[in-house]
């Protein structure tokens with residue numbers, strides 16, 4: 001399948017703190033690629049670098065050979081890299097359907113303004129956006145909750161809605177930052193199957209930050225381990241699980 005994402009000596013300093021320390025790795029197309037490590041290891045910063053939310057202090061990041069470092073977030077998103085956030089970022093005061101529709105609008109030709117001024121073409125788009133948004137809500141198990149304010153959703157439901165919002169952009173790559181956080185045991189169990197299902201359905205490559213070790217080990221094709229900003233291991237779940245440096249830095253402390 002080949003490499004779809006590649007980090008080369010990617011670096012991010014915050015003053016004297018090195019949050020991401022010369023990290024290099026390549027992700028294969030279609031993989032579910034896990035990113036684990038202790039709190040503060042630099043995992044979310046790595047996602048922020050990959051999505052343009054934080055500028056790199058050094059190194060490069062490429063998507064299908066195209067350099068993303070230095071590109072603004074909306075262009076990276078438009079290239080097909082979608083994400084969710086560790087601290088859920090849904091639009092407060094909007095329904096679940098509206099949250100998905102707003103994301104989807106950035107994909108249509110006439111966009112939001114066209115919707116407001118109501119040209120015939122935009123009304124057609126409006127209908128297709130609405131149809132697609134309901135489809136996505138069904139996919140994330142929220143078909144019967146579309147008209148409810150997302151503020152009232154449980155953590156697990158909000159996380160699923162946020163994944164739905166990312167899917168509305170037709171991503172090629174999906175970055176999930178702790179999707180199981182705040183979910184109960186049953187929801188965590190369902191999440192594994194759900195991530196596999198969306199990968200197959202949308203031909204996705206998935207990068208996943210997650211502290212819940214059984215979920216990561218059961219789901220990921222390969223796992224990279226960060227510690228104090230450095231990549232200390234990369235390999236299959238079995239390889240990573242028995243790596244002494246990983247056990248000392250992370251798994252042993254569980």
Ligand SMILES: Nc1ncnc2c1ncn2[C@@H]1O[C@H](COP(=O)(O)OP(=O)(O)OP(=O)(O)O)[C@@H](O)[C@H]1O
Pocket residue numbers: 014017019037038039040041042043044045046086
């Ligand atoms: N905007 C920022 N300004 C200053 N320091 C930051 C900033 N963002 C992150 N850091 C620091 O960079 C380091 C890495 O943070 P990051 O959030 O990437 O860790 P993480 O691996 O995602 O941790 P967690 O598992 O707790 O989410 C931490 O020491 C953090 O305090």
Ligand SMILES: [Mg+2]
Pocket residue numbers: 043044045086
């Ligand atoms: Mg984090």
